[in-house]
Amino acid sequence: MRITVLSGGVGGARFTRGLLALLRDRLPDGAGGTTAQVTVVANTGDDMWLHGVRVCPDLDTLMYTLGGAVHEGQGWGRQDETSRVSGDLAAYGLGWEWFTLGDLDLATHLARTQLLQEGLTLSQVTARLAERWRPGVRLLPMSDQPVETHVELVDGRTVHFEEWWVRLRAGVPARRFVQVGLEAATAAPGVVEALTEADVVVLPPSNPVVSIGTILAVPGVRAALAGTAAPVVGVSPVIGGAPVRGMADACLTAIGVETTAAAVARHYGSRSTGGILDGWLVDDADGGSVPELALAGLAAAATDTLMTDVPTTARIAAAALSLVDRAS
Numbered sequence: 001m002r003i004t005v006l007s008g009g010v011g012g013a014r015f016t017r018g019l020l021a022l023l024r025d026r027l028p029d030g031a032g033g034t035t036a037q038v039t040v041v042a043n044t045g046d047d048m049w050l051h052g053v054r055v056c057p058d059l060d061t062l063m064y065t066l067g068g069a070v071h072e073g074q075g076w077g078r079q080d081e082t083s084r085v086s087g088d089l090a091a092y093g094l095g096w097e098w099f100t101l102g103d104l105d106l107a108t109h110l111a112r113t114q115l116l117q118e119g120l121t122l123s124q125v126t127a128r129l130a131e132r133w134r135p136g137v138r139l140l141p142m143s144d145q146p147v148e149t150h151v152e153l154v155d156g157r158t159v160h161f162e163e164w165w166v167r168l169r170a171g172v173p174a175r176r177f178v179q180v181g182l183e184a185a186t187a188a189p190g191v192v193e194a195l196t197e198a199d200v201v202v203l204p205p206s207n208p209v210v211s212i213g214t215i216l217a218v219p220g221v222r223a224a225l226a227g228t229a230a231p232v233v234g235v236s237p238v239i240g241g242a243p244v245r246g247m248a249d250a251c252l253t254a255i256g257v258e259t260t261a262a263a264v265a266r267h268y269g270s271r272s273t274g275g276i277l278d279g280w281l282v283d284d285a286d287g288g289s290v291p292e293l294a295l296a297g298l299a300a301a302a303t304d305t306l307m308t309d310v311p312t313t314a315r316i317a318a319a320a321l322s323l324v325d326r327a328s
């Protein structure tokens with residue numbers, strides 16, 4: 001079984017960790033792994049240069065989470081992290097007080113930057129870094145070309161997505177999101193095939209606008225998803241009218257989508273009506289929307305979708321996959 005996941009950072013990484021636990025349980029290969037092949041296509045729209053190094057927040061969150069090195073409490077960054085380098089940079093007046101660059105994390109960025117400067121593509125660099133972390137999935141960036149999400153604010157400023165998200169905590173409303181570099185970008189090697197040749201495509205509970213939306217905007221990706229023979233099932237990142245963590249509501253509002261599980265599903269659209277979804281899993285809190293989702297052509301169900309720990313998340317992944325039979 002080939003499963004392809006389109007992922008942002010924390011939401012997508014946690015979901016994928018649960019999915020892998022489920023597959024190891026259900027499709028064991030006898031060596032502690034699984035016979036299923038999981039490919040994760042990661043958003044790289046949050047990437048940026050900081051202090052001369054290339055930071056790829058979503059790729060790193062995936063790598064650390066699936067590699068067992070993530071700071072559990074934060075959901076991103078390394079466990080047992082220190083910030084001596086950041087502190088010393090601040091002494092030169094060169095710190096970015098709003099963006100944490102931990103010492104161990106910095107080693108990842110230095111390694112990535114060195115390999116990029118040696119001429120490797122981001123896909124090749126990602127594969128190389130993953131050799132250390134063994135995430136148990138094939139980890140692909142959405143594109144090898146830099147695509148950066150910038151945010152046009154209502155006050156007229158335009159800032160990098162990370163500055164809006166981390167520094168401003170999305171406090172200044174966004175007017176629109178612009179993916180700088182998108183026109184010149186192509187999907188990274190293997191991305192389109194991972195969608196067209198999959199048995200199942202899963203949209204985890206990642207940010208529909210700046211994580212999954214950005215991946216879908218890469219030329220060729222949306223068409224591959226619309227055309228694949230594989231069922232496409234998703235898990236709502238919105239529970240009871242609120243994003244569980246973070247400020248995804250500010251992103252949805254900016255693109256005119258209500259912060260509800262059903263509105264996000266309508267935004268993606270049912271494949272029977274030209275959209276990209278066959279199935280949609282909502283939280284029990286939103287169980288009332290299941291009939292309307294079914295009317296919209298989606299295989300829909302409700303369950304507890306709070307990813308509190310790995311076994312719970314594995315059950316959420318099982319519920320998402322169980323939509324496949326009803327969707328195909």
Ligand code: GDP
Nearest residue numbers: 008009010011012205206207211237243248307
């Ligand atoms: P980011 O790149 O780190 O922001 O992570 P993602 O884009 O992958 O996921 C962020 C989204 O995950 C948030 O907008 C939340 O709505 C959603 N999310 C986080 N935790 C949970 C959870 O436990 N359950 C569900 N259903 N959604 C979650």
Ligand code: CA
Nearest residue numbers: 008009046058
């Ligand atoms: Ca992100």
